[in-house]
Amino acid sequence: MSETPxxxxxxxRIAFAFLVCVxxxxxxxxxxxxPRRWVGPDLLLAFACAWSLRRPxxxxxxxxxxxxxxxxxxxxxxxxxxxxxxxxGCESLKRRARGLRDTGFxxxxxxxxxxxxxxxxxxxxxxxxxxxxxxxxxLTVFETVMTMLFYPLVVATTHGLMGVRKATPGxxxxxxxxx
Amino acid sequence: xxxxxxxxxxxxxxxxxxxxxxxxxxLLATFLVWxxxxxxxxxxxxxxTDKFVPSxxxxxxxxxxxxxxxxxxxxxxxxxxxxxxxxxxxxxMQAWKExxxxxEQENARLLDLNNVxxxxxxxxxxxxxxxDSGSPFRQSVLLNVGARDGVVDGWATMDGIGVVGRISGVxxxxxxxxxxxxxxxxxxxxxxxxxQRVIVSGDNSAAPxxxxxxxxxxxxxxxxxxxxxxxxxFPAGLLIGQVALxxxxxxxxxxxxxxxxxxxxxxxxxxxxxxxxxxxRIIGPQLPPQPVVAQExxxx
Numbered sequence: 001m002s003e004t005p006x007x008x009x010x011x012x013r014i015a016f017a018f019l020v021c022v023x024x025x026x027x028x029x030x031x032x033x034x035p036r037r038w039v040g041p042d043l044l045l046a047f048a049c050a051w052s053l054r055r056p057x058x059x060x061x062x063x064x065x066x067x068x069x070x071x072x073x074x075x076x077x078x079x080x081x082x083x084x085x086x087x088x089g090c091e092s093l094k095r096r097a098r099g100l101r102d103t104g105f106x107x108x109x110x111x112x113x114x115x116x117x118x119x120x121x122x123x124x125x126x127x128x129x130x131x132x133x134x135x136x137x138x139l140t141v142f143e144t145v146m147t148m149l150f151y152p153l154v155v156a157t158t159h160g161l162m163g164v165r166k167a168t169p170g171x172x173x174x175x176x177x178x179x
Numbered sequence: 180x181x182x183x184x185x186x187x188x189x190x191x192x193x194x195x196x197x198x199x200x201x202x203x204x205x206l207l208a209t210f211l212v213w214x215x216x217x218x219x220x221x222x223x224x225x226x227x228t229d230k231f232v233p234s235x236x237x238x239x240x241x242x243x244x245x246x247x248x249x250x251x252x253x254x255x256x257x258x259x260x261x262x263x264x265x266x267x268x269x270x271x272m273q274a275w276k277e278x279x280x281x282x283e284q285e286n287a288r289l290l291d292l293n294n295v296x297x298x299x300x301x302x303x304x305x306x307x308x309x310x311d312s313g314s315p316f317r318q319s320v321l322l323n324v325g326a327r328d329g330v331v332d333g334w335a336t337m338d339g340i341g342v343v344g345r346i347s348g349v350x351x352x353x354x355x356x357x358x359x360x361x362x363x364x365x366x367x368x369x370x371x372x373x374x375q376r377v378i379v380s381g382d383n384s385a386a387p388x389x390x391x392x393x394x395x396x397x398x399x400x401x402x403x404x405x406x407x408x409x410x411x412x413f414p415a416g417l418l419i420g421q422v423a424l425x426x427x428x429x430x431x432x433x434x435x436x437x438x439x440x441x442x443x444x445x446x447x448x449x450x451x452x453x454x455x456x457x458x459x460r461i462i463g464p465q466l467p468p469q470p471v472v473a474q475e476x477x478x479x
Contacts, residue, residue, distance in 0.1 A: 024313065025235055025238065025239070027313035027314070028232065028235070028239070028310035028311065028313040028321075029239060029242060029243050029246070029310065029311070030239075030243060030308045030309065030310055030311040030320060030321075030441065031243060031246055031247070031311070032311065033308075033311055033318070033320060033358070033438050033439070033440075033441045034360070034385055034438045034439060035315075035318055035360050035383050035384050035385050036315050039315040040315075061195075061198065061199050061202055062198070062202060065202045065205075065206060069206065069209070070227075070231075073224050073227045073228070074227070074228060074231060074232075074313060075312065075313040075314040075317075076312050076313070076314055076316075076317040076319065077314065077316075078210060078213055078214070079209050079210060079213050079220060079224065080206045080207060080208070080209030080210030080211075080213060081206075081207075081210040083206050083209075084203050084206035084207055084210065087199075087202065087203065087206065088203060091199055126210075130210075130211075130214050132214070133362060133363065135316040136316065136362075136383055139315055139316060139383075140316075143315070
């Protein structure tokens with residue numbers, strides 16, 4: 001590889017920001033202006049989880065917070081709450097990343113499912129406590145389940161197309177040390 | 180090298196945790212500020228959208244066009260049956276067109292006879308739909324007209340036929356339209372011909388339900404729903420749609436505007452209805468203000 005680890009980290013951080021912008025772009029396309037009965041998965045959250053578990057150094061918490069807040073702003077959600085919960089979820093995944101590195105994919109999927117469910121429940125609880133109008137329950141459940149189901153696909157994309165893989169023993173980390 | 184890293188981890192660990200808690204507190208504070216002072220944060224949101232979305236416009240238009248083309252391609256398969264459907268519809272429409280022309284002439288004659296002045300201030304600006312809400316939980320679209328064009332919160336937007344929604348959130352170059360189907364949309368309306376006043380309140384479904392209906396016996400499916408202008412923020416007399424009965428027996432509005440394809444929207448300039456400001460007075464002959472003094476002056 002011609003690039004140093006430091007430039008690789010920064011280029012991957014920029015790549016993640018770009019990925020988020022692409023997802024938001026497709027969300028914002030004026031294709032569907034009638035109310036829908038079904039919802040797609042929350043790809044933003046799924047990608048954030050997948051990247052946090054694989055390479056925590058590519059998704060620093062400040063960048064995650066800023067991108068989630070941008071998504072909150074653009075997608076007409078109450079700003080801050082979802083961003084905060086998603087950030088906490090990703091951080092807890094990052095902390096567990098080292099333990100999950102050696103277990104199979106099933107363990108990872110399970111822990112992501114738990115985190116996604118916790119974020120959704122926490123979000124609804126937060127809205128309920130502050131007396132904000134709740135989004136329809138059916139759609140929320142649908143979106144959560146879709147996010148969980150699509151997670152393996154997201155991981156495959158992350159792993160295969162974007163080349164974000166789990167650190168293996170012997171890889172160099174950002175400061176040039178071995179992991 | 181490995182030793183270096185572990186020692187640096189010992190320092191970065193607590194710093195990282197501190198940074199994380201600061202970020203989390205900031206996000207929580209944002210949410211609480213939004214909850215307490217929503218208008219200011221919403222204005223901020225409109226500004227962010229105003230910066231972000233128009234810069235993507237060059238890419239959005241072709242991608243939207245391409246995807247719509249693909250969607251249309253599916254409907255080409257049913258071209259033959261669609262054609263025959265359209266032909267029979269056209270025959271029915273021609274009868275209606277004849278009736279409409281006659282009614283238009285009659286209406287013009289009557290208006291002329293009555294010396295009616297139509298409100299000349301109801302002019303409009305047409306905007307192009309830039310983006311939708313991006314989330315299945317909210318129903319709104321973003322237009323490419325904004326404060327620069329004099330758009331003000333609360334104005335009505337229509338497509339060619341019916342009301343689409345109202346402006347809520349104006350940036351410099353963009354304005355957000357909350358659609359009638361959004362869960363936070365409430366529009367005062369009147370049902371013709373029975374003249375009952377109702378509220379059309381969106382609930383994230385394609386046909387918003389009718390609420391606060393006094394006497395449901397007077398309303399039949401097919402009756403027209405038009406905006407009533409109650410409250411003074413929304414112009415009166417705009418077509419919203421037709422009454423329809425859903426399987427659960429609830430009255431809903433089948434919207435007249437074509438929500439499948441929202442491309443160009445009219446924003447109606449509305450400067451509010453003039454309030455009646457003076458109090459009631461006795462109607463009688465016009466007298467001079469102080470008749471006694473006036474008489475004295477005359478006599479001198």
